[in-house]
Amino acid sequence: MSSDLPAATAEDDATALRLDRAHVFHSWSAQGRLSPFVVAGGAGSHVWDHAGRRYLDFSSQLVNTNIGHQHPRVVAAIQEQAATLATVAPSTASLVRGRAAQKVLEHAPAGFSHVFFTNGGADAIENAIRMARLHTGRDKVVSTYRSYHGNTGAAVAATGDWRRVPNEYSRGHVHVFGPYLYRSEFWAATPEQECERALRHLERVIQAEGPESVAAILLETIPGTAGVLVPPPGYLAGARDIADKYGALLILDEVMAGFGRSGAWLALDHYDVRPDLVAFAKGVNSGYVPAGGVMISEEIAATFDERVFPGGLTYSGHPLAMAAVVATIEAMEDERIVEHAAAIGRDVIGPGLAGLSERCPMVGEVRGLGVFWAVELVADRETREPVGADVMAKVKAACLERGLLPFLADNRVHVVPPCVVTSDEAAEGLALLEEALAEASLGGAAARA
Incomplete structure (x- = not known):
């Protein structure tokens, strides 16, 4: 950003959200229930808002920023x-x-x-x-x-x-x-x-x-x-x-x-x-x-x-x-980015999700290749009953609180970072996801009790 431009602030996030809610019609949504996530910038596997809070992008937006944000x-x-x-x-x-x-x-x-x-x-x-x-x-x-x-x-x-x-x-x-x-x-x-x-x-x-x-x-x-x-x-x-x-x-x-x-x-x-x-x-x-x-x-x-x-x-x-x-x-x-994506899936994401599945009873199945994975969440592993929207909302909130931007669909968390995600970033994202699932799972257990 040019030095003669004013620094972005949290006020810009509020303005972005106000203008969005006043004038932007969103896809696949009931408009009155929306509270969109504000993105001001990005680089590689991260995005941030105007106030500077950073998020590890495990969504690739709509599973499309394969080369990462702002590749020079x-x-x-x-x-x-x-x-x-x-x-x-x-x-x-x-x-x-x-x-x-x-x-x-x-x-x-x-x-x-x-x-x-x-x-x-x-x-x-x-x-x-x-x-x-x-x-x-x-x-x-x-x-x-x-x-x-x-x-x-x-x-x-x-x-x-x-x-x-x-x-x-x-x-x-x-x-x-x-x-x-x-x-x-x-x-x-x-x-x-x-x-x-x-x-x-x-x-x-x-x-x-x-x-x-x-x-x-x-x-x-x-x-x-x-x-x-x-x-x-x-x-x-x-x-x-x-x-x-x-x-x-x-x-x-x-x-x-x-x-x-x-x-x-x-x-x-x-x-x-x-x-x-x-x-x-x-x-x-x-x-x-x-x-x-x-x-x-x-x-x-x-x-x-x-x-x-x-x-x-x-x-x-x-x-x-x-x-x-x-x-x-x-x-x-x-830059051999395709080969890198294959290696990240084989060496980091795949084994990491396999371990997550063993430790988290809410995980019914993990599956995928490269940087293209899904974690299917269930209320009961025996019946394979999917978790409900309330649990998925808790998972999303817990991810965002930890600085992880997730991609959620139905009862699944899709692990779909950019193809340029590093091994450390992938491992960090999986750790944050495990924390979020544990928090959502505890909330569900408390509600059932």
């Missing part, structure tokens, strides 16, 4: 691009856009040739669905109940959780249960059984819907908001086989799981599977400027060589976003 190379690239060309129409050829597409495709599966840039993950899903429908001449999209694909027409209809229900205006969406052994819908006792039965369920639904009507199977490679549901070995490959058997496409949603989050460039790199389309956003430039896109295989791209693709966005491939993409990917390559 990305900030400098945005500044340089802004001084050169701040915006340009998507119909033009732009060097920075071409470089961004090239960098993205360097980490795509073999046989991918093009990128359609969007403003974020939801419209990436929207356009992937559009491409699948036009390529196949079919209408239906099969996705899972435990999923989140975005808040636009087809994307939210493809979503499986509660947010779909008041927004079902898009046609042609069918849902199935995906694998989730801890709460199996298939009475499975092993990962192998869960995989086999989930695939059988998927195929039977496609058969019942009429295979000739199904354009695509849409899956989050690792369902994120739904609980970091790491698929059992063979599930994604099996979904690929089913798609091929019935002439449907396989779309993988890597919006949350991609670009280092799972300890790989794309989460699909952990599995023997090649999709037809890949949706991405979030970690591709850590959200420094809104950006997303669809990686398109050669076969799908060829569909539109002589046929007009009926889709477009004013800010598709926006220069500032593209500069952030190039700088992010290059920094992640040069």
